[in-house]
Amino acid sequence: MVDIKDLIENTIEGSTVFNNTSALNPEHIPANLPHRENQIKELTVSFKDLIINPGSTSIRTVIVGRTGTGKTVTAKKFGNELKGIANQKGLKLYYVHVNCHRQRTLYLMLMEIAQNLRLPLPNRGLSSQETFKLIYDYLERKNLHLLLTLDEFDYFISTSPIEDIYFLVRIYDELNVSVKRLHYIFIVRELSTLSGLDKSIKDHIIKNIIEFSPYTSSDLYDILQDRIINEKAFKPNAVSDEAIKFISDIHGADKGGSGNARLAIETLELAGKIADTENAPIITVEHAKKANSKINPEMSVITDTIKDLDLHYLLLLKAISSLHKKQGEDFFPMGRVEEEYRTVASLLGEEPRRHTQIFEYIRRLKLMGLILTRHSSKGMRGRTTLISLPIPVSTELEELLDGEIKRRLQKSRLSS
Ligand SMILES: Nc1ncnc2c1ncn2[C@@H]1O[C@H](COP(=O)(O)OP(=O)(O)OP(=O)(O)O)[C@@H](O)[C@H]1O
Incomplete structure (x- = not known):
């Protein structure tokens, strides 16, 4: 009979292919974003005036792309880098990333923004209008600029009353302010969600569109290699090249996959866990295949x-x-x-x-x-x-x- 305690202890202390599992976490922001250099350049061109000529205009850009194409990670990376560059130049810029699916209402979104700005709000219940006014006054008083990303904006559009959408995207334009301090990145999966909107709203959102196309097999190969080598998610030489190629081919858009980097990273992580269960020192293509059929159970049936x-x-x-x-x-x-x-x-x-x-x-x-x-x-x-x-x-x-x-x-x- 196997002693269960021994089994668990041995597995915890046993060999592993992993080095730093947090580098595989969906929230992790890697140092490099392979194959998103062009999109970062396009974002920079859009927001250049924010650095060179701050306050002259309220800048708005739409990021559009299918799931797992790096929209969130790229916006966060860009926002944080731009903030650093602005601060070096003495410009007080904040970057706030709000997920409209998590902050489901206009009110919750505004609360999240206030919290990120470390703006204390009174305990009594405020209306959205009052909260917005407090945020806006705070930006003025402290001479701040805010780059606000509204992620999963499609969700906000499909669930919110038209007045809230209107309020969020038009109110700032309608305020007669001399220095424009609020700038937006809207992230959507499909542009068609925006095309259904009233023209008076659409014109305030669709100024500039940046496309995130699904990743090809060779793009995914580079993204996985980057996690393995530069982000050191695995021990040296613990992942076979065939396994990386297999996962990239399964998910690469040019090979019939969805071009989704999240799925590719998840498959690699699961392949690592399967290798650990088998006490194998290297993730092989067999581990990758097993991981794929677990992630994609209908495939094995x-x-x-x-x-x-x-x-x-x-x-x-x-x-x-x-x-x-x-x-x-x-x-x-x-x-x-x-x-x-x-x-x-x-x-x-x-x-x-x-x-x-x-x-x-x-x-x-x-x-x-x-x-x-x-x-x-x-x-x-x-x-x-x-x-x-x-x-x-x-x-x-x-x-x-x-x-x-x-x-x-x-x-x-x-x-x-
Ligand atoms: N170019 C890239 N380089 C490195 N990692 C990437 C890249 N693109 C995406 N990823 C990683 O893939 C995962 C999914 O990316 P992300 O969440 O940014 O996609 P998304 O387009 O916002 O998806 P969704 O529409 O489902 O929210 C994350 O772990 C992210 O770090």
Whole structure:
């Protein structure tokens, strides 16, 4: 019998691949931000006047990008660096980063700003207007400038009353102040959230837009390497190059992944934990694969189901995955999938199945959870079924499909 206490103690004291786990924490701000140099330059150009000609105008910039593209970390890094540069030049600049999802109302946001400015507020309940006035008076009195980032601003827009949005983005412009002390960075995942706003509000937000595109596999490779080498998250030589490449390929936008750096870092961290559980001194590609299927549990179920499929089901899945890759869209009309399936089948020297048979395959693939279907919107010509895969097209998925197709073809050629 294993002594449980010994087991726990030995595991705590046992070998580890990690050196500094805090460098893998989502809140950690690394010294370098690989592949975000251009965006930092664009931010600097936008806010240059704040340093060179402070107070001349209230500057507003929008950062837009999908989840995990470094919007938060870049805004924080930029804000803090700019603050340091301003202070060196004798300009009192504060940087405050508010997450609109955490500070869910205008009032809570204003409280958070006051707290960051170390501005004591009276105990009696203040209205948002009164709180804003206190903040604004404080900036004037102390001769301060404030760069305010409103992160997850989409959330504020979709949940707040229009008066609050109006108040937040217009009120300052409407105050007749000679020195403009308040400047904004709005962070959103999609610009479309802003396009629905009233023009009188939109004009106060959309002055300048900086795009954060999803990371490619080689971008993610550099980001992971930076955490490993410069941020010293792991012991020297504790991560194999193949493991880093595997994780980068799984998540790289050019390889069908989502281009999300958070997911890539989480996968690497989990691979490290798996290596520690196995007392392995190095994180191998096997650890990375295990970590990936834990982070992406539907992937392992799908992998098992795919292994049992007949050839033409596999060809259909291959057709959908190649459409995803070629066109970068999520859903495809049934006719387009059928056309691509015919091409895939012919290239492999296989006679494509008829339309009714394909229809039946699609129905069964849906029942097995291997594809998603929905009906086209009324705007499209005729109502048609749209088809998608339930998971991102990764190199792993493509290799699996190709491998299984090859096996089926070899088997059928041997038996004929
Ligand atoms: N260029 C980069 N270099 C180093 N680390 C990065 C980079 N981009 C993102 N990261 C890291 O990836 C994780 C996610 O980044 P971040 O939170 O900034 O993304 P986001 O775009 O704000 O995502 P969301 O929209 O989900 O809030 C963080 O741990 C961050 O430090």
